[in-house]
Every structure is written in structure tokens, then in C-alpha cells.
Amino acid sequence: MAYYEADTFGHAVRTGRPVAEMCASKGTSFEHFGAKQAHYDNHAVIYYEGDPAKRLYELASGTVMLYKLLPDGRRQVVEVLRPGDLFGLSGAEENDCTAETLTDAKVNEIDLRHVEKSADLQRHLTKCLTKQMRVLHEHAVLLGRKSAVERVASFLMHLVPNRGGLGCVGPVDDTEDGYDLQLHMTRQEIADYLGLTIETVSRVVSDMKRRGIIRVDRSDKIHLNKVCGLCQMTGMH
Amino acid sequence: MAYYEADTFGHAVRTGRPVAEMCASKGTSFEHFGAKQAHYDNHAVIYYEGDPAKRLYELASGTVMLYKLLPDGRRQVVEVLRPGDLFGLSGAEENDCTAETLTDAKVNEIDLRHVEKSADLQRHLTKCLTKQMRVLHEHAVLLGRKSAVERVASFLMHLVPNRGGLGCVGPVDDTEDGYDLQLHMTRQEIADYLGLTIETVSRVVSDMKRRGIIRVDRSDKIHLNKVCGLCQMTGMH
DNA sequence: CGAGCGCTTGACAGATCTCAATAAAAGTGG
DNA sequence: CCACTTTTATTGAGATCTGTCAAGCGCTCG
Structure with a gap:
């Protein structure tokens, strides 16, 4: 059943062209931009901190956490993602966090080389990143104070x-x-x-x-x- | 002297058109996109948390901090910005933080309505936001662990x-x-x-x-x- | 020189962590 | 379906780190 939805999305990709309106109206999900959807089981690692950053990910359903580890094993979960959130953009060659599912999850994945090209996608990114940044700010207050x-x-x-x-x-x-x-x-x-x-x-x-x-x-x-x-x-x- | 640089930048704005290469090659600063540069004294507030978000800011020189307050007065500084960093994008109608200078600072300011339009600017934003997000992740580890x-x-x-x-x-x-x-x-x-x-x-x-x-x-x-x-x-x- | 502000230091309190034991829940295999 | 193991969660006692409160120090500036 979950697989069905994936197929539906895949179809949309094949037929549609990147259209700003589609993106804006739907709010989340960028399957229009040539993303492939992947499924992950509960507590599966999508990528590890330090792995080469190859793809941009958009959570389509489920929950994913991003965390960082200190060498002595202390762990900090830095984000808990909900559908529509992005991850995988580290701004460097390597991922700065480990991404692990907290539930079964569907994830749209785009090769980073494709991300550069689409202006609509860039606009979408800005919006999502800004929103996530706001959450990070609030979480800093929680952690610090x-x-x-x-x-x-x-x-x-x-x-x-x-x-x-x-x-x-x-x-x-x-x-x-x-x-x-x-x-x-x-x-x-x-x-x-x-x-x-x-x-x-x-x-x-x-x-x-x-x-x-x-x-x-x-x-x-x-x-x-x-x-x-x-x-x-x-x-x- | 600082004022001179501002004029130089202002001139560039009047003559140049938004060019991706200019932006990419210089790394920081988006005066090419119709920004006006403003000067702030040490410990001046650029905007307050809760103020309507009207502009996107890019720090050109100096240091700026972003902080949030709890009702009882507890404060958390969530970011300390360096030249090239962006602020003012809250993803909502209102700013989520207060922005205050830590030194004299020069700041490029663009009306948010203009930001939507430029694809090159969007690309620049993605890059900057991603970098700042990485810093926020690391700071979360610091605060939490x-x-x-x-x-x-x-x-x-x-x-x-x-x-x-x-x-x-x-x-x-x-x-x-x-x-x-x-x-x-x-x-x-x-x-x-x-x-x-x-x-x-x-x-x-x-x-x-x-x-x-x-x-x-x-x-x-x-x-x-x-x-x-x-x-x-x-x-x- | 004195006032004011920011910084340092001390003594103590209290919140959270550590370590250890127990309890509960979830998974395994017969 | 029921022992049995393993994992996860709870609880207690004590230690530790950081916060709180209060006093003192040392600039800087009028």
C-alpha cells in the first residue's frame, strides 16, 4: 500500500515538469524534480556522519532523526524531522550528521548535482531550510536555558x-x-x-x-x- | 573609510546586474542583487524578536548575534554571525530572534519581496543557510552534551x-x-x-x-x- | 578621586548525573 | 502458549557539576 503511493509519485515524476505552482500549492514533497522515492524500515540508518554527501533527501512520510556523536559516545539528536523536512545538505563534502529513521519512512532522494540546476527547487529549499532553522533556534533555547x-x-x-x-x-x-x-x-x-x-x-x-x-x-x-x-x-x- | 567601502559597494549595485559568477567568485556579499548597505554601531539592535520580518540581511563586516529571550529574562544567543552570514529569514511573518551587533557592523539589506525573484540569490541563500545549519548542529551538541x-x-x-x-x-x-x-x-x-x-x-x-x-x-x-x-x-x- | 560597570571569587544550594538494582516489556524458541 | 533471554524503563542513593547569592576587585571615565 505504501508501495502504491510510491508508484503514484514515480508516475508524477515521469509526466510532470518542475512547476513552481505545483510546489507552492502542495507545500511539501518535491517528487516533481526527478526524485526517486526510497523506503526505510524502522531504525534504519539512511547515511552516517562523515559519509560523502551525495543526495538531498526529503522526508515524505514517517519520522527521521539526525544526530551527532562525540568520540566518547555522547550523542546529541540535533533534529527530529517530519514529512516535508529536508536533510542531507551539509554544505561540505561529508554529511555532518547521521540520519536514522524512528519509524518506517518514505524518503524522496535527489542527486545533489541535479539540485543546483532547478530554480524552483532552490526556492523550495530556501523555504524549508528557513523553517528548520527556526526550529533549531528554539531548540537551542531549550538546550541552553x-x-x-x-x-x-x-x-x-x-x-x-x-x-x-x-x-x-x-x-x-x-x-x-x-x-x-x-x-x-x-x-x-x-x-x-x-x-x-x-x-x-x-x-x-x-x-x-x-x-x-x-x-x-x-x-x-x-x-x-x-x-x-x-x-x-x-x-x- | 568604512563609509567609502559602502559607496564602492553601492556603485557596484547601480552598474551591475545579478550575475551568478560574481556571486560565486566572491563567495560572500550580495550587493549585486539590489541591496542597500547600512551601518550599525556597537551593540545596536538591528531588529527585535517579534518584529515583522521585512528584509533579508547579509553581514558584510563586523559581528552580529541572534538571541531569543524567555519571558522570565533567560536569554540564549543562538547564533554568532561572521561576514557572509545571512539573517532575517524567519520563515514567518515575524522575526524569531533579536539581532544585535557585537561590534560596529556593515550590513547589506534586501527587501524580502526582491529575494523571491532572483534565482542566483536563491542559490546563494541555500548555500549560506546550509552552512549556518551545520554550525547550529554543532552548537546543539555543545549545548546538549x-x-x-x-x-x-x-x-x-x-x-x-x-x-x-x-x-x-x-x-x-x-x-x-x-x-x-x-x-x-x-x-x-x-x-x-x-x-x-x-x-x-x-x-x-x-x-x-x-x-x-x-x-x-x-x-x-x-x-x-x-x-x-x-x-x-x-x-x- | 570616586562612581559605575564588568569581572572575579567564595560559600553554599540544588538540579542533574552516575551507578546500581529492580521492574516491565518485547522478542525467541521450544 | 509459556519459559527464557534481552532490551528498555523505572527507581533509589549518593556524587558532582553548575547555579545562586553575596562580596570584593579593578578597570574606565567623568
Whole structure:
């Protein structure tokens, strides 16, 4: 079924020409620019830090993380990507991060030599990179200035659509302000993303559970009882 | 004299047309694309976080920092920019950071509406943004995973050209491996960049002084006695 | 010379990390 | 379907690093 979609996209490539409007209207996905789509299983490495950078990647579905390692094994997850995000552009001969899937993922891949040529694609790149840069800025604040509780609260809030950010719509309903979410990361991955240890993440989650802010149905299935309450804990209000 | 250069650049704008080769050959500076150059004094704010994003900026000379504030006053400096770097692209209606000079600075400014149009400019943007993203990734590792000593050591190493990074050339001379550097940031600014407190930065610097790794001639004039030795303290070897 | 600002230093507190044990969940093979 | 192993998550106790608060130092400039 997933494979079907790939074929559909492949077809679009064969018939379509790069058209700015198509790109702009659809927002994400650049299969129009001669990309081939690849599938990756859960926890598959797409490329390693230090590998020669050959392709530009666009995440079509699923989740991918980018991380860097220090020689002694410390790891920092620098980005958690969602569909539409780009990766593989390191600005050098070699990739600056390792890219690894967090779920099954579909990825559009374009040879870097082709990227240079298309003006529409360049415009698309600028837009995507700018957006990702904004996220990196906010994450720098989290890593540099937030407490463990604020980091975890911010992390959870980012998984709730249309809440917490600039376009926060507030509680939909006065009495009900819950939200069910599915984590695609282990505690270790979350810790490495938030610049904490696995034990600290676990303790903060347990604490939120004890205080009735969240309910943990399974370690990767968490119900937020009060989204607004959680948002107050992010350090941003 | 600085003003003279601005005139020279301004002249180039009036006579030249956007040419990819000009841009590529010079590497930085996009005065060819109809930019106006502005001068800012030391510690002048170019724009505030939350202001409407109207222009794209390219730093022509000097140093600029981008920072974000939390409501309680905590500050994180998210980027320290060098000539050739871009800023002002937030990917939204409003700037996501405040931009403030750390020195006198010359800045090329283009109205965002003009940016859309030029393909060459877009290509230039992609290249610059990619490079800055790489720096942000590395800084995330610093903020998330490095100790105070490693952070300060990394910070100082970044101020030494051609050392520490991928293209490290090693000591030029077997006996001499010193380097004189000029900080353009106060201890507070450094602390806010490294995710530390001013006291911790001060203590780490004093400690390095005591151990003979650096010599502090003035609080903003630091001599590195052994660049290689300092590099060993960054956590990256 | 004195005021003001930035920097340094000390003593202490507290948050997070480390190490270790236990518990829970997921995968394996009979 | 059930032991059994392996992995992942939780919890506790203690150590450590960095932050907090407060005082003192040393420029720079009027």
C-alpha cells in the first residue's frame, strides 16, 4: 500500500515538469524534480556522519532523526524531522550528521548535482531550510536555558498540533483539553534529543504522571490530561 | 573609510546586474542583487524578536548575534554571525530572534519581496543557510552534551582560523603553537551563547589561566598558549 | 578621586548525573 | 502458549557539576 503511493509519485515524476505552482500549492514533497522515492524500515540508518554527501533527501512520510556523536559516545539528536523536512545538505563534502529513521519512512532522494540546476527547487529549499532553522533556534533555547521539566513539557507540546506555538488556538473545549499522543522515540532517544539522561527523562515523566498532568498508557503512548496545563510548564509562558 | 567601502559597494549595485559568477567568485556579499548597505554601531539592535520580518540581511563586516529571550529574562544567543552570514529569514511573518551587533557592523539589506525573484540569490541563500545549519548542529551538541570546560574550549577554538575543525592544519610550528585573539563579547554574552552563567564562564577562564593554557591580557584579549592543548579540551578528540 | 560597570571569587544550594538494582516489556524458541 | 533471554524503563542513593547569592576587585571615565 505504501508501495502504491510510491508508484503514484514515480508516475508524477515521469509526466510532470518542475512547476513552481505545483510546489507552492502542495507545500511539501518535491517528487516533481526527478526524485526517486526510497523506503526505510524502522531504525534504519539512511547515511552516517562523515559519509560523502551525495543526495538531498526529503522526508515524505514517517519520522527521521539526525544526530551527532562525540568520540566518547555522547550523542546529541540535533533534529527530529517530519514529512516535508529536508536533510542531507551539509554544505561540505561529508554529511555532518547521521540520519536514522524512528519509524518506517518514505524518503524522496535527489542527486545533489541535479539540485543546483532547478530554480524552483532552490526556492523550495530556501523555504524549508528557513523553517528548520527556526526550529533549531528554539531548540537551542531549550538546550541552553531550560530545566529538565521544561524540556520534557516543551517536547510533548511540540507533538500537539496547533498548540503551544505562535498559532496556539487554546483549548477547543472548556471542560476537555486532553490529547492522546504516540511517541516514536525511546526514552534514550528523547534524552539525547533534550540533552538529558534517560533517568532524568524517566523521572520527569513519572513525576508528571504522579501529578496527574499526563497518563502513561504504554511507555510510548501518553495521554495529556490538560494541554494548557502542560504548556504552562514549558518556560514559555 | 568604512563609509567609502559602502559607496564602492553601492556603485557596484547601480552598474551591475545579478550575475551568478560574481556571486560565486566572491563567495560572500550580495550587493549585486539590489541591496542597500547600512551601518550599525556597537551593540545596536538591528531588529527585535517579534518584529515583522521585512528584509533579508547579509553581514558584510563586523559581528552580529541572534538571541531569543524567555519571558522570565533567560536569554540564549543562538547564533554568532561572521561576514557572509545571512539573517532575517524567519520563515514567518515575524522575526524569531533579536539581532544585535557585537561590534560596529556593515550590513547589506534586501527587501524580502526582491529575494523571491532572483534565482542566483536563491542559490546563494541555500548555500549560506546550509552552512549556518551545520554550525547550529554543532552548537546543539555543545549545548546538549558538553561540560562547561568543553564549551569554553570549543568557543575559543572557533575563533582560531583553520584549527579544530575538519580542515585542521595542526600546529604551524613544533615549538610555537600560540594564538592571540580578540573577543567581541562580554562574559555575559559568552555565557548566554554557551548556555552557562557568567560566573561559570569566569571560573573556567580563570582555571585555564591558572593551568597555563591561556593568558588573559585584558578581559577581551586572550592569548592561547597551546592551541593543540586547548583543542584537546573541546570533547571532540 | 570616586562612581559605575564588568569581572572575579567564595560559600553554599540544588538540579542533574552516575551507578546500581529492580521492574516491565518485547522478542525467541521450544 | 509459556519459559527464557534481552532490551528498555523505572527507581533509589549518593556524587558532582553548575547555579545562586553575596562580596570584593579593578578597570574606565567623568
